[in-house]
Ligand SMILES: Nc1ncnc2c1ncn2[C@@H]1O[C@H](COP(=O)(O)OP(=O)(O)O)[C@@H](O)[C@H]1O
């Protein structure tokens with residue numbers, strides 16, 4: 001039953017709403033002085049209302065770049081989207097005029113960045129930065145902007161929000177700063193929020209609080225949520241489905257429960273073995289051997305073969321397509337059946 | 345903000361006394377006898393020497409001399425030269441000339457330097473950017489007096505665009521010397537502005553502003569610009585004082601009757617009070633300009649204000 005991969009992306013998670021975002025065959029490259037870096041090499045996914053998609057992978061696998069492509073904030077030059085479509089409610093963002101695209105940014109699709117300390121402007125108060133959304137996009141007055149900022153800060157549970165509107169980013173703790181980022185993203189009630197490693201810079205207890213907040217807000221608003229992470233443990237409770245990325249490609253995708261319990265790709269299997277898990281108390285952690293390939297020089301055949309414990313001869317020459325493993329589940333491994341049968 | 349200001353004002357006290365004392369001590373330790381230098385080859389009667397030494401407190405130990413001098417300063421009395429001229433009168437005559445020269449040089453530096461730096465930074469790698477990089481390197485690497493003479497020859501003598509030297513033609517006379525005086529600072533300011541802007545345009549918060557859907561003009565003008573100016577303002581503040589000091593050389597090249605020539609003559613004649621008076625005035629200008637900058641700095645960067 002090793003049917004060739006279909007280009008269309010995963011079907012919706014049951015219980016979700018309209019299709020919001022459809023990324024297909026997206027390619028992004030950086031043309032640097034030392035050659036072309038193929039950061040994203042044909043990824044596809046869909047996102048629906050009330051759905052949470054986790055994009056998982058080691059650092060350098062192209063997660064942030066793919067998110068930046070959706071936002072349209074890739075540094076050009078050196079970065080270029082060379083192929084693919086990004087459809088938001090059916091309309092391709094890549095062929096839109098820049099002014100139309102800008103209207104989508106922040107209003108329909110908003111983004112939260114990893115390090116809120118550097119992602120917020122140090123010289124303006126947090127209230128000013130939130131109010132800017134209303135002032136620029138809605139033409140609100142300064143006073144209305146600040147009032148709405150205070151409301152939002154209260155909504156993301158920043159204590160004594162009203163008194164803190166005029167405080168500066170450096171006066172907040174890491175967790176509170178990330179709440180400010182979330183408030184800013186939430187300002188214009190977007191359809192989609194993309195959170196790029198929103199908790200990586202935070203303490204473990206704070207991580208859980210932020211994840212909780214995001215998932216509560218999603219329930220309230222019905223938005224679609226994309227959570228980028230290198231640690232599935234952090235998002236397992238809130239995500240519906242997962243895309244595992246390696247060397248700029250999706251290597252496995254499916255419902256989060258299925259992948260969490262039994263992987264169908266050696267790379268995801270390696271990732272699972274390298275994170276602390278509640279169902280394997282006291283078990284040892286096994287990091288994946290070796291380092292991810294340079295995206296300027298991706299190995300031929302299956303890009304994972306130099307690090308793969310299952311690798312055979314064929315893996316060094318034949319690139320594995322996305323095989324259907326189950327309905328709503330795919331793996332880009334020639335030997336996915338063996339991996340699936342091996343448990344984990 | 346109030347606490348920051350108070351602390352900043354208190355810091356002026358040690359700076360003022362430290363700097364003036366050092367100057368005083370340096371002038372005091374110049375070898376040779378100023379009274380004898382005053383008289384030249386003619387021998388002075390012992391009683392005259394005695395009277396002069398007494399009048400100028402020359403026989404007191406250094407700290408006492410310094411204390412008497414400072415006490416005079418606070419009464420607005422800069423003392424007298426050995427030849428009987430009031431130092432405050434010399435300052436009143438000469439300083440406005442130097443200040444005019446310094447301020448014009450500063451204005452040229454700020455306007456052209458910042459503009460060139462911003463345009464270069466916004467269009468990185470363009471022809472303009474390369475022009476700014478090359479021309480500033482050129483200006484920085486050439487000694488100021490060479491630059492001065494070349495400017496005099498080309499703009500003044502060859503094309504007759506600007507007065508070559510002296511102050512006979514009013515404010516236009518200041519233009520050429522101010523351009524030369526401000527040139528090196530202008531080059532540094534342009535480069536610093538460019539680097540700072542380029543760095544900030546790459547910063548995470550700029551990407552956030554773009555992701556918020558802000559128009560490019562706002563991303564650059566409201567977000568990147570203000571952060572980029574923080575190091576530039578610091579540089580300009582220190583440089584304003586330095587320009588006044590640098591004016592001494594420029595005044596020599598262009599034969600301008602400011603404090604530069606006065607200091608030069610005074611050092612040779614061992615006129616300690618004049619030297620100390622002029623340098624003290626320079627120190628006060630420097631203290632004032634850095635204070636101004638620190639206030640502006642705190643206004644630009646809240647992280648300073650709330651330290
Ligand atoms: N501005 C850029 N210039 C050149 N290469 C870049 C740039 N941004 C990202 N890349 C390259 O793209 C690759 C993927 O980066 P990224 O998407 O940030 O990875 P991840 O988010 O998964 O850690 C990296 O190898 C990086 O070198």
Ligand code: SF4
Nearest residue numbers: 302305308315333334
């Ligand atoms: S295709 Fe081969 S190298 Fe790639 S993951 Fe599967 S077994 Fe490993």
Ligand SMILES: [Mg+2]
Nearest residue numbers: 063064196197
């Ligand atoms: Mg990343």
